[in-house]
Amino acid sequence: MLPGMLFIFAPLVVGYLIQTSSSILLARINRATNYLIFVILALMGLSLASLDNLGQNLQLILVYVAVFSICIGVSNLVALPIVDKLFPIHVIGKKNKLPLSRMALESTKLILVVGVGLFVGTLLTIDLGWVDITSESVLFLLLFLIGIQLRNSGLSLRQILLNKQGMIIAIIIIFTSIIGGIIAAYILDIGLYQALAMSCGFGWYSLSGILMGDAFGPVFGGASFLIELVRELVALVMIPLIIHSRPSVAIGYAGATAMDFTLPIIQTTGGVRCVPVAIVSGFILSLLVPLLMLFFVSLAEQIA
Numbered sequence: 001m002l003p004g005m006l007f008i009f010a011p012l013v014v015g016y017l018i019q020t021s022s023s024i025l026l027a028r029i030n031r032a033t034n035y036l037i038f039v040i041l042a043l044m045g046l047s048l049a050s051l052d053n054l055g056q057n058l059q060l061i062l063v064y065v066a067v068f069s070i071c072i073g074v075s076n077l078v079a080l081p082i083v084d085k086l087f088p089i090h091v092i093g094k095k096n097k098l099p100l101s102r103m104a105l106e107s108t109k110l111i112l113v114v115g116v117g118l119f120v121g122t123l124l125t126i127d128l129g130w131v132d133i134t135s136e137s138v139l140f141l142l143l144f145l146i147g148i149q150l151r152n153s154g155l156s157l158r159q160i161l162l163n164k165q166g167m168i169i170a171i172i173i174i175f176t177s178i179i180g181g182i183i184a185a186y187i188l189d190i191g192l193y194q195a196l197a198m199s200c201g202f203g204w205y206s207l208s209g210i211l212m213g214d215a216f217g218p219v220f221g222g223a224s225f226l227i228e229l230v231r232e233l234v235a236l237v238m239i240p241l242i243i244h245s246r247p248s249v250a251i252g253y254a255g256a257t258a259m260d261f262t263l264p265i266i267q268t269t270g271g272v273r274c275v276p277v278a279i280v281s282g283f284i285l286s287l288l289v290p291l292l293m294l295f296f297v298s299l300a301e302q303i304a
Helices: 002-016 023-049 054-086 100-123 130-151 157-162 164-188 192-199 205-216 218-242 247-259 263-270 274-303
Strands: none
Touching: 002 130, 023 100, 023 130, 023 205, 023 218, 054 164, 054 192, 054 218, 054 247, 100 218, 130 205, 130 274, 164 192, 164 247, 164 274, 192 205, 192 218, 192 274, 205 218, 205 274, 218 247, 218 263, 247 263, 247 274, 263 274
């Protein structure tokens, strides 16, 4: 319901109202956010362990991941070349190889954390009913800190509005991802609003997995987490290969991660002219992930 959505979204809004110039405080917030992500992913693993028919549910998660990744990815990649054609970016970066294995290792760590939580949960004989309440509490704190991070990211509204390419890329990712979600809902025969919520993660694997898990249970949470993690891993490989010929495609497919995790590889291989485009598109998508996901979650709950 709408009150439930506002209750979840409130910590993000409150955090966004807080502005600070203290680099020390922001560094501590960044560290705390990273720690909380690991905590919630471990709790997600515990939630998966408490499921009945665990093996069958894990197979279902993988099916969701495959269908959503293909539907959303194809939809994104069909439309993004239009931006390159209409609004070309002059790429001046070097065609050098980055330590992709090291970056991929960071993503692999996240999967391992979920796996450890799943393994520990299968060994425990105690009731795991406390996991959902704990996850929700940690989620509120995480959203609050994320709100502070977004407010103090250094981007003003004027900077966002003036970067036409970044805005257009973000808009295309939003609409094509929604189209991909509609197609996936039809293929998988699941609720439309559930599918639309899952399609609006835009690469933000930690938050999307947490929100979907809190709303619809560990199966949807685990699937959402892996869907967005797959996007990030594909982007790490794709960016160096195509950024010189299709920079908007490379930046757009990176989704919300274009402003943080994949930004170094975008800057190194695409040059400084790609950086403001990547930051603006990534910022817009990051800001809209919780808003759009919670909006579609509320619609799904009203129908249920």
